[in-house]
Amino acid sequence: MDSESKNMAISRRLFLKGAALTPLTLALGGAAISAVYLRPAQARDFYLRPPGAIEEKRFLAACVKCGRCAQACPYQSIKMAGGEAVVGIGTPYIVPREMPCYLCPDIPCTKVCPSGALDKKLNDVEKIRMGTAIIVDRSACLSIRGLRCEVCYRQCPLIDKAITLETRHNVRTDTHTIMEPVIHRDKCVGCGICEKVCVRETPVIVVQKTPTLQKDHYEF
Numbered sequence: 188m189d190s191e192s193k194n195m196a197i198s199r200r201l202f203l204k205g206a207a208l209t210p211l212t213l214a215l216g217g218a219a220i221s222a223v224y225l226r227p228a229q230a231r232d233f234y235l236r237p238p239g240a241i242e243e244k245r246f247l248a249a250c251v252k253c254g255r256c257a258q259a260c261p262y263q264s265i266k267m268a269g270g271e272a273v274v275g276i277g278t279p280y281i282v283p284r285e286m287p288c289y290l291c292p293d294i295p296c297t298k299v300c301p302s303g304a305l306d307k308k309l310n311d312v313e314k315i316r317m318g319t320a321i322i323v324d325r326s327a328c329l330s331i332r333g334l335r336c337e338v339c340y341r342q343c344p345l346i347d348k349a350i351t352l353e354t355r356h357n358v359r360t361d362t363h364t365i366m367e368p369v370i371h372r373d374k375c376v377g378c379g380i381c382e383k384v385c386v387r388e389t390p391v392i393v394v395q396k397t398p399t400l401q402k403d404h405y406e407f
């Protein structure tokens with residue numbers, strides 16, 4: 188198998204793994220919800236554009252609304268805006284909780300864009316910057332509460348780069364270890380896979396444009 192096919196296989200496997208895991212993890216999360224108080228997560232402060240999208244104002248001016256990027260996406264991650272005027276009618280966007288970007292190694296969505304709204308020169312998935320993931324509700328994150336979850340970490344295509352696990356003593360139980368997912372902004376590409384797989388009913392990890400600073404630890 189050549190390296191491109193191998194990469195594609197990895198991308199597909201991630202997609203299938205995510206699809207297979209979601210019902211199980213949702214069930215686990217559902218069970219845990221009764222034990223853990225869930226705060227509403229912050230609303231998203233922007234819409235994710237496809238990989239390679241240029242700065243938003245220029246993107247809106249450049250995009251000819253042809254939908255080729257959406258047609259090229261093998262996962263149907265890219266939607267074309269209908270009446271959602273705030274997105275820009277006819278422009279492409281991604282809703283990670285429905286279908287994140289699975290980081291195709293050849294980034295086909297950018298290659299077919301005729302307008303320059305998506306940068307064709309983008310050839311490295313690790314250089315994609317759609318946004319940055321952030322844990323918006325630390326009190327609802329099962330891992331931070333001291334339970335074994337870590338689903339976002341394990342499903343991250345840039346595991347141990349974009350998300351790492353940091354361990355610390357659980358002062359509440361005084362016997363266990365907390366395994367906290369920590370997002371590294373310089374590596375996170377904003378694909379939204381973590382947001383898709385978060386086991387909570389309202390995802391506690393979401394992709395945002397300008398993440399607010401997180402506290403170092405949460406007292407509970």
Ligand code: SF4
Nearest residue numbers: 260288289290291296
């Ligand atoms: S990189 Fe692949 S999965 Fe992601 S939006 Fe482009 S075509 Fe879709």
Ligand code: SF4
Nearest residue numbers: 250251253254256300
């Ligand atoms: S392919 Fe380019 S011009 Fe066409 S809808 Fe997608 S971003 Fe806009």
